[in-house]
Amino acid sequence: MQSTISWAKKSALSWTKINLVFIGVFLTLALIIVSLFFRINRHFSETIIRSFHQDQLYLVRTVAAGMQQIINQLNQEIVYLSSLSTLRREGISASACCEEPFRNFYRIFSGKVSSISKLGPDGRVQYIYPFDKQEIGKDMGNIQCVKEAYRSKKTTISQCFVSGKQALAINKPIFRTDQPEDHENVVGVIRCLILMDTLTELFLQPLSLGKRGFQGKENIWIMDQDGLIIYHHNPDLILKNYWDILGKTRFRKKAQMAAIQDSLLYQAIKNGVESWGISPFWGKEKELYAFTPLRVNSKNWVVGITTPYFSLYAPIKNNHWNMFFLTLAIFSTFGLAGYLVHCSNKKRSLLEAETEFLKKQVELEEEIKKERDNLHNLFDSMADGVMVISSDYQVGFMNQAAISRFGNQIGRKCFQVLCGCDRPCSSCRLSDQPNSASEQTLFRCHDNHKNRWYEISAAPLITSNRTKSVVEIIRDVTKERELEDRLIASEKKYRTLVNHTKDLIMVQDFQGKVLFVSESVETLLGYRVEEFCQHQFQQFLTDNPVNDPWRKEIKGQADLQIRLKPHLLECRTKAGDKILLEANESSVFDREGEQMQIMGVYRDITERKKLEEQLLESERLRMLSLTKRFRFGEIIGRNQKMQEIYELIEAVSQSKATVLIQGESGTGKELVARAIHYQGPLAKAPFVGISCSVLSENLLESELFGHVKGAFTGAIKDKTGRFELANGGTLFLDEVGDMSLNIQTKLLRVLQEREFEKVGGEKTIKVDVRIIAATNKDLKEEVAKGRFREDLFYRLNVVEIRLPPLRERMDDLPLLVAHFIEKFNQQTGKKITGLSTEAMNILTRYSWPGNIRELEHVIEHAFVKCNKTSILPKHLPPNIIEPRTSEIIKTGVKSGLSRDEIEKDILLNTLEELGWNLGLVVQKLNISRPTLWRKMKKYGLSQKGT
Numbered sequence: 001m002q003s004t005i006s007w008a009k010k011s012a013l014s015w016t017k018i019n020l021v022f023i024g025v026f027l028t029l030a031l032i033i034v035s036l037f038f039r040i041n042r043h044f045s046e047t048i049i050r051s052f053h054q055d056q057l058y059l060v061r062t063v064a065a066g067m068q069q070i071i072n073q074l075n076q077e078i079v080y081l082s083s084l085s086t087l088r089r090e091g092i093s094a095s096a097c098c099e100e101p102f103r104n105f106y107r108i109f110s111g112k113v114s115s116i117s118k119l120g121p122d123g124r125v126q127y128i129y130p131f132d133k134q135e136i137g138k139d140m141g142n143i144q145c146v147k148e149a150y151r152s153k154k155t156t157i158s159q160c161f162v163s164g165k166q167a168l169a170i171n172k173p174i175f176r177t178d179q180p181e182d183h184e185n186v187v188g189v190i191r192c193l194i195l196m197d198t199l200t201e202l203f204l205q206p207l208s209l210g211k212r213g214f215q216g217k218e219n220i221w222i223m224d225q226d227g228l229i230i231y232h233h234n235p236d237l238i239l240k241n242y243w244d245i246l247g248k249t250r251f252r253k254k255a256q257m258a259a260i261q262d263s264l265l266y267q268a269i270k271n272g273v274e275s276w277g278i279s280p281f282w283g284k285e286k287e288l289y290a291f292t293p294l295r296v297n298s299k300n301w302v303v304g305i306t307t308p309y310f311s312l313y314a315p316i317k318n319n320h321w322n323m324f325f326l327t328l329a330i331f332s333t334f335g336l337a338g339y340l341v342h343c344s345n346k347k348r349s350l351l352e353a354e355t356e357f358l359k360k361q362v363e364l365e366e367e368i369k370k371e372r373d374n375l376h377n378l379f380d381s382m383a384d385g386v387m388v389i390s391s392d393y394q395v396g397f398m399n400q401a402a403i404s405r406f407g408n409q410i411g412r413k414c415f416q417v418l419c420g421c422d423r424p425c426s427s428c429r430l431s432d433q434p435n436s437a438s439e440q441t442l443f444r445c446h447d448n449h450k451n452r453w454y455e456i457s458a459a460p461l462i463t464s465n466r467t468k469s470v471v472e473i474i475r476d477v478t479k480e481r482e483l484e485d486r487l488i489a490s491e492k493k494y495r496t497l498v499n500h501t502k503d504l505i506m507v508q509d510f511q512g513k514v515l516f517v518s519e520s521v522e523t524l525l526g527y528r529v530e531e532f533c534q535h536q537f538q539q540f541l542t543d544n545p546v547n548d549p550w551r552k553e554i555k556g557q558a559d560l561q562i563r564l565k566p567h568l569l570e571c572r573t574k575a576g577d578k579i580l581l582e583a584n585e586s587s588v589f590d591r592e593g594e595q596m597q598i599m600g601v602y603r604d605i606t607e608r609k610k611l612e613e614q615l616l617e618s619e620r621l622r623m624l625s626l627t628k629r630f631r632f633g634e635i636i637g638r639n640q641k642m643q644e645i646y647e648l649i650e651a652v653s654q655s656k657a658t659v660l661i662q663g664e665s666g667t668g669k670e671l672v673a674r675a676i677h678y679q680g681p682l683a684k685a686p687f688v689g690i691s692c693s694v695l696s697e698n699l700l701e702s703e704l705f706g707h708v709k710g711a712f713t714g715a716i717k718d719k720t721g722r723f724e725l726a727n728g729g730t731l732f733l734d735e736v737g738d739m740s741l742n743i744q745t746k747l748l749r750v751l752q753e754r755e756f757e758k759v760g761g762e763k764t765i766k767v768d769v770r771i772i773a774a775t776n777k778d779l780k781e782e783v784a785k786g787r788f789r790e791d792l793f794y795r796l797n798v799v800e801i802r803l804p805p806l807r808e809r810m811d812d813l814p815l816l817v818a819h820f821i822e823k824f825n826q827q828t829g830k831k832i833t834g835l836s837t838e839a840m841n842i843l844t845r846y847s848w849p850g851n852i853r854e855l856e857h858v859i860e861h862a863f864v865k866c867n868k869t870s871i872l873p874k875h876l877p878p879n880i881i882e883p884r885t886s887e888i889i890k891t892g893v894k895s896g897l898s899r900d901e902i903e904k905d906i907l908l909n910t911l912e913e914l915g916w917n918l919g920l921v922v923q924k925l926n927i928s929r930p931t932l933w934r935k936m937k938k939y940g941l942s943q944k945g946t
Contacts, residue, residue, distance in 0.1 A: 049288070053276045056290035056305050063220060064294045064303040067199060070112060071170075071296060075155065077105055078172045078190050087118065087174055090187055094118060094126035102129035114162060114193040118174075119146065121187055140191065149173050149189050157297040159196075159230045159239065166196040166231055166238060196222075196231045219307055225270050225300040242269075245282070272300035281306045385474040389414045393424060402474065418454060418474070453481045504581070504602040507588070512537045515597060524581075524604055526574030542578055544570040545867050550583075569602070580606045634671045636819050639809035645672070645801060652799050653680035658751070660796045661774040663803030666853030669774040670734060672801060676772060677730040685729030688722050692743075693735035700743055702759050711760025723756060727767045736796065737777035737788060748792045771796065806848040806855065813843060816852060820859040821871075828863055835871045842873055845913065846880055904939040916943045 081087060086097040098118050105116055106129055117128035123141020140146050145158035149171035156171045174188040200220050222231040227242035237245065243266075268275035269291070276290035291304030376399075379386045385402030387395055393413045398406070409417045415424050455477040461469045504524050507516040514533045521532050525540065541547045546568050569581045585600035635642070652659055653676045661669045670689065677687045690703055698712070706721030722731060739747065750756050755766045773796045782788035806813070817840070821832055835843070839862075848854055862875040873881060897905075907925075914920040922929050936942070 049278070052288060052307070053290055056288065056307070057274070057276060057292065060220075060290055060292045060303045060305050063200060064292050067303070068294060068296075070109075070194070070199065071157070071168075074109065074113070074170055074192060074194070075172075075297075077108065078155075078170060078192055081105060082172050082174045082190055087190075088176055088187060090176075094120075098127040099129070102127070106130070112194060112198065114167060114195045114198070116190065116192045119189040119191055123147075123150070123189075126188070145169055145171050146189060146191065150186060153186060155297060157299075160193070162193055162195065164235075166235070168194045168196060168199070170194075200231075219305045220303070221306070222294070222301055222303050223269070225272055225302070227269065230301060269302055272302060382473075387414065387417075387472045387474065389470045389472060391468055396469065405474075405476070414472075418456075452476060453478045504604075505600075506537070506602065507597050507599045508537055509597055524573070524579065524602075525571060540571045542570045542572050544578075546570055546580075568605075578606075579604055580609050635668060635675060636815050637809060637812040638815065639804070639812050641804045641809060642812065645803065648799075648801055649675050650679060652676055652801075655680075656682075656770045658770070658796055658798040659772045659801060660779075660799070661772065661801045661803065662779070663774075663776065664805045664851055665776050666851030667803040667805060668852055669776075669803060670732065672803065673730075673732045673772045673774060677732075677770075682729055682770060686726050687730050687732065688726035689732035689734060690722050691734045693738040697740045697743060700739070701746070704743070705746070705756050705758055706761075707759035708761040711758075715760065718758075721756075721758065723750060723767050723769055724765060726769045728769075730770045730772055733771065733773045735775060736773040737775035737779055737782055739788075741787075741789065744789045744792050748789060748795060751792075751795045806851045810844060813855075814840070816855055817843070817859065820856050824860060824863045830863065830866075831869060832863065832866060832871060833869050836873070839871050839873050839876060842876060842881055900939075903935070904941075907935060907939065908941060911941065911943075 081101055084101060087101070089097065102116050102118075106113060115128055115130060115132075117135070118126050119140055120126045123139055123146060125135050125138045125140060128135045141150070143160070145156045145160070149156045150173065153173050153175075155173075158169055158171075160167050160169045170192045172190045172192075173186050174190060175185045176187045177185055220231070220233075221229065223229045223242055227244075229237050229240055229242055232238055265275065265277070265279070267273070272293035272295075274292045276288075278286065278288050281287045281289040285308055287306045287308055289304060289306045291302045294301040294303050379397075379399035380401075382399060382401060385405055386397075386399040387402055388397035390396050393415065395410050395412055395414055395417060398408065398410055406417050415421055419425055453476070455475045457473045457475075459471050461471065501518060501520060504520050505516075505518040506514060506521075508514055514535065514537050517529055517532050519529055521527055521529060525532070538551060541550070547570060549567065550569060566582065566584050569583050571579055571581060573579060581602040582605045583600050583602050585598050588597040588599050635646070637643075649672060659673075659676060661672050663669050673689070674687060677683065690700075692700060695703060702711075702715075702719065702721070704721050704723060706719045706724055707715050709715055709717050733747075746756070750767070750769075751771065754768065755764050757764055779788055779793050779797070783790045783793050806816075817835060821834060824830070825832060843855075843858070850857070858877060858880055859871075861877050862871045865875040866872070910921055910924060914924065918929065918932060922932050925932070927935075
């Protein structure tokens with residue numbers, strides 16, 4: 001009971017502290033509410049002003065847009081009136097020519113236009129609508145804007161007064177003719193007047209200005225970019241300079257006047273930029289202003305509005321008082337409620353506190369007992385043994401796992417139980433009793449009697465800066481120790497194997513850092529293992545382009561799969577020599593299947609590469625010698641058909657017989673024609689060629705036979721035809737099968753009579769020309785279809801030479817490839833020796849629809865992409881590499897086959913094409929071998945059949 005009374009006294013003291021805390025909280029709340037009061041008032045004031053500025057901007061934008069639209073419409077209508085012929089005529093009564101168009105104009109702009117009149121050449125009013133007799137004959141020529149319209153002969157717009165009211169005058173000159181540059185051409189001026197009050201009321205009336213807090217049109221003003229006031233509700237300010245007014249009212253010193261020119265307001269009006277703000281705009285009281293630009297006849301005006309600031313003072317002031325009284329009421333309510341609750345709770349505090357104390361004391365004792373039981377149950381549920389060791393090395397507690405393993409050893413020394421020895425272990429932490437460190441330590445001890453290894457995690461229990469006891473968690477790790485010993489032996493074995501391998505074995509991370517390298521690095525590169533591992537692998541690479549794919553992958557610019565394929569790397573040894581390595585790299589995965597590192601085997605192939613280059617150079621020289629051996633002029637080929645063609649060319653070149661060369665596009669028909677010409681007696685005579693398929697009928701006739709001056713439109717001089725140019729020599733007619741029947745008839749006459757007339761000429765010209773024709777069409781079929789004259793066919797087909805396509809002479813492919821490689825080597829300055837075996841196999845399998853010309857283009861394409869000494873498959877065009885695949889896809893899509901059916905056809909075609917060599921198939925299709933086996937099983941494909 002005595003303890004309860006003392007606790008009650010303490011509670012009374014605590015209530016005093018609570019009162020002080022309550023007062024502190026109350027005052028803090030008061031400060032927060034007052035601060036919020038000022039913040040909310042400030043925000044509300046800024047919101048009102050910002051909203052008012054938005055209304056001002058909306059108003060002036062509406063007025064400016066409306067005035068711009070009305071002025072543009074008036075300009076368009078006045079331009080139309082000035083173009084009427086009735087207004088241009090002189091000597092006609094003004095009322096007769098102006099009344100009808102002016103009445104229509106006034107009706108269109110009813111309520112917007114004050115009057116419209118026509119002034120004569122002398123500046124006097126000839127007619128005005130609505131008609132006013134007093135205005136007829138009045139001299140308007142002295143008015144500045146009218147005088148400017150006469151002088152500049154351009155439309156002028158300016159401010160003026162009409163019956164004491166502000167108006168806008170538009171003056172448009174009337175020209176006698178459509179040549180305004182003639183000074184005497186002006187016959188009058190159309191003058192249109194618009195009352196500014198009418199114009200502004202027209203746009204301000206729908207805007208409900210009273211609801212928005214504006215007085216009306218009295219707030220609106222207009223000035224130009226120099227500050228000249230165009231419109232204002234105060235007539236005394238019109239045509240005065242705003243900056244002069246501002247200087248007299250606000251800035252009386254020259255230094256202050258100079259400051260105007262640097263102000264943002266001055267720059268905004270000068271440049272015609274939209275602006276708003278708060279300032280003594282007209283020089284006296286504080287006002288809210290806003291203005292926006294208005295473009296009038298190439299002049300920059302600004303339309304603005306000003307509102308006295310005091311018109312917003314009343315709502316801001318009312319809001320301040322409302323917020324003050326609301327804050328005061330909330331503050332008083334909270335304070336009174338808190339005080340009443342505090343007084344009512346204070347009376348019951350002592351009794352409730354005493355009861356609560358006794359209740360919590362009983363609950364605490366039960367929880368301590370429960371936690372102790374739970375802790376023992378927790379230790380007993382652990383698979384590892386748990387011991388509590390006192391400072392004198394005695395075992396004070398053991399859980400069930402420890403008892404089952406060591407027996408009940410409570411009271412014995414820990415080193416006797418764990419190690420079977422008679423003194424403490426060297427790693428025991430109880431020997432450092434003065435040490436106050438509380439880190440958990442992990443160590444192993446060995447039971448020499450039982451030959452067991454234990455892993456012990458020890459955590460000291462510290463009291464008064466001294467270790468009183470230690471909690472040890474004991475785990476039997478005998479099996480793990482045996483596995484470690486085996487792993488160490490295995491690692492030693494494999495390290496010995498790796499270090500005795502001649503090839504370089506290396507492990508890197510994905511940034512190129514060397515994590516492991518075999519001892520062969522000293523033999524290949526001259527570096528010690530420790531020295532090599534201190535650097536990034538890319539530091540040992542040379543600048544050879546063969547290393548570019550590896551560098552791009554390291555920088556993240558290329559796919560890792562490119563690096564995982566066999567590739568070459570050129571490295572620099574410690575002595576400065578260059579060696580070429582063949583790299584085979586693969587990924588190392590962790591247990592979750594994530595890529596961790598890159599392991600590679602690198603073989604020195606420097607000598608082998610030199611031998612390969614020597615073999616390639618020898619093969620290139622052999623092919624060049626074969627090319628020279630089996631060459632006839634510019635024609636290359638050792639095929640039997642080509643040998644027969646060579647004999648025929650040699651025979652026909654000695655005569656003047658007409659020759660017809662037939663063959664597909666790209667087979668070398670022009671080369672054969674040149675060989676016939678230059679191998680015979682006409683070699684020194686002219687050889688003239690023309691393509692009959694690229695010219696229209698008229699142009700082809702002119703090119704063949706020539707024309708005289710004036711024969712047709714564009715014939716500005718005489719032209720010599722190809723027959724005349726080839727006189728005494730050979731004329732080569734390429735694509736003769738594309739000639740029209742009309743040209744065929746004229747050609748037949750030349751072949752028969754050996755004479756012709758130029759287009760538009762009358763003189764007959766005789767020629768002695770040998771004809772060699774070429775075509776890629778079947779002329780017999782063309783004759784049968786009536787598209788080619790039969791008699792001309794027999795005239796041309798005296799000696800027929802039929803060139804075989806490249807697909808029928810594939811044994812000439814190596815000679816042709818060697819010829820084009822030598823040709824492009826000379827053109828580009830490269831030193832490409834030939835094609836790789838894979839690339840040559842691809843060219844051999846291709847059908848070559850474009851024949852030799854297509855082959856030349858393919859080799860040229862490869863030269864552009866190849867930066868090595870040998871052309872690889874990747875340097876060839878895609879349509880050459882997989883022509884059959886593209887054809888299968890197109891055929892399958894047209895036939896409506898499913899995706900699986902198309903994939904099966906592609907796979908089967910590739911397998912058959914590569915002779916069921918699965919290694920080549922996976923490389924060509926860029927898939928893994930397991931994927932290939934899975935798809936073959938899916939589609940039931942095997943080497944025996946499908």
